Amino acid sequence: MTDAPMKIPVDYKESSEVLQKYLGIDGSPVAFKFATKKEDIPAGMEELDKTIRHCMMVTLARKEKKAFYATADKHECNGGAWALGLKELTPSLKTGEFYFKLGKFASAPACRRTIEHIPHIATGETFATMYAPLESTPFTPQIVIVVANPRGMLKLAQSTLFTLGGRVHSEFLRHPVDLCRHDRADVYHGTPQLFAWLRRVAEVLRHRGRRDGNGLPRRNAARTYCGNKGRCRCTGFEVTG
Secondary structure, three states: OOOOOOOOOOOHHHHHHHHHHHHOOOOOOEEEEEEOOHHHOOOOOOEOOOOEOHHHHHHHHHHHOOOEEEEHHHEOOHHHHHHOOOOOOOHHHHHOHHHHHOOOOOOHHHHHHHHHOOOOOOOOOOOEEEEEEHHHOOOOOOEEEOOOOHHHHHHHHHHHHHHHOOOOOOOOOOOOOHHHHHHHHHHHOOHHHHHHHHHHHHHHHHHHOOEOOOOOEEEOOHHHOOOOOEEOOOOOOEEOO
16 A cells, blocks of 8 residues: 655655755654555565564664564553554453552552553554655654654754744653653544645754754844853854845
């Protein structure tokens, strides 16, 4: 099956190069997509040949440049598979006993309340999850996963606000499944913004990467980030205008 063309054209190879260069990330941004049926998987795309956790699947695409899909039986973490719509929530997770026994919570009810507040894809809605390095993805991603250090994430947030304005809101729980729910299940509901965001962020990062006469990064319209002229204390960018 061939993905339907997007109304907003995106050069994924170029976008990946820009994100890696200006965010200083280690490895590739990862293209991710939910396949609701077998026909959603691109022809020739290989199924993962081992059973591992979702977070490790992301690492395979990010660090080893592998493109693959994984059905429910390839997901080792039941909590993550549930958040991604692949499996039913197990009784021990539903009651909170599982993570309580692991010492992750002071009580089973505390864990249960946390589980109840985790947004997730409806069970059975997902046939498989697909992963690929962004620069060589064989499918149109619904989500782009970026793993970066604090400075890289700061630059990513600033680049997003440069175009969209507003504020960046962060929400998370102290729970292992929350990684799957926030960077996949929760973001999935905001998919329509992804493609415009990716293109705009790449453009802003390219612009911000230009150098001034001293060989230092230049940022025009820098009052978007700083109220003072001079050099930004946070990032080292020159503030002009």
